[in-house]
Amino acid sequence: xxxxxxxxxxxxxxxxxxxxxxxxxxxxxxxxxxxxxxxxxxxxxxxxxxxxxxxxxxxxxxxxxxxxxxxxxxxxxxxxxxxxxxxxxxxxxxxxxxxxxxxxxxxxxxxxxxxxxxxxxxxxxxxxxxxxxxxxxxxxxxxxxxxxxx
Numbered sequence: 001x002x003x004x005x006x007x008x009x010x011x012x013x014x015x016x017x018x019x020x021x022x023x024x025x026x027x028x029x030x031x032x033x034x035x036x037x038x039x040x041x042x043x044x045x046x047x048x049x050x051x052x053x054x055x056x057x058x059x060x061x062x063x064x065x066x067x068x069x070x071x072x073x074x075x076x077x078x079x080x081x082x083x084x085x086x087x088x089x090x091x092x093x094x095x096x097x098x099x100x101x102x103x104x105x106x107x108x109x110x111x112x113x114x115x116x117x118x119x120x121x122x123x124x125x126x127x128x129x130x131x132x133x134x135x136x137x138x139x140x141x142x143x144x145x146x147x148x149x150x
Contacts, residue, residue, distance in 0.1 A: 018091030025092065041095040045087020048102045052080050075111045083107075 026034040056077045063070040083101025086094040100106050 014091075014093065017093050018089075021092045022090075038090050038092075038095075041099075042088050042090075045084055045095070045098055045102075049080060049084030049087070052102060052104075053077065053084070056080060072108075072111055072115075075114070076107060079107050079110065 022034060022038075025037070029037075056073055060070040060073045060077065063073060079101050083098040086098030086101070089095075089098075101110070
């Protein structure tokens with residue numbers, strides 16, 4: 001539940017922070033330069049997303065051809081995708097986060113940290129899976145049948 005609470009707060013506070021920063025920057029440099037800066041970061045994000053995304057895709061294909069598991073490269077692709085989407089969103093907070101995700105050393109450090117920490121596990125309990133002592137997978141039904149041909 002803490003993850004859902006965090007996501008809710010993020011979805012609530014991020015637009016407020018973005019609007020606040022857009023107003024502040026617009027007050028300092030003007031409305032037109034602020035809009036131009038937001039559009040520029042969106043275009044830059046698209047170009048970086050395309051370049052780095054294709055590089056990671058080529059690396060994944062090469063690893064698969066060699067018979068290796070491309071786990072880290074696939075996670076890099078996911079981070080690049082999320083970073084590119086953040087750069088397409090209007091605002092400066094998401095632009096900074098998106099640019100940080102497109103810096104290869106920072107992206108790789110983030111992935112290593114996530115892999116070391118591990119992925120969250122689903123909650124255990126009676127509704128979460130098979131009960132102890134029971135097999136999971138297809139059930140075998142025993143019985144008798146007769147074939148009746150006409």
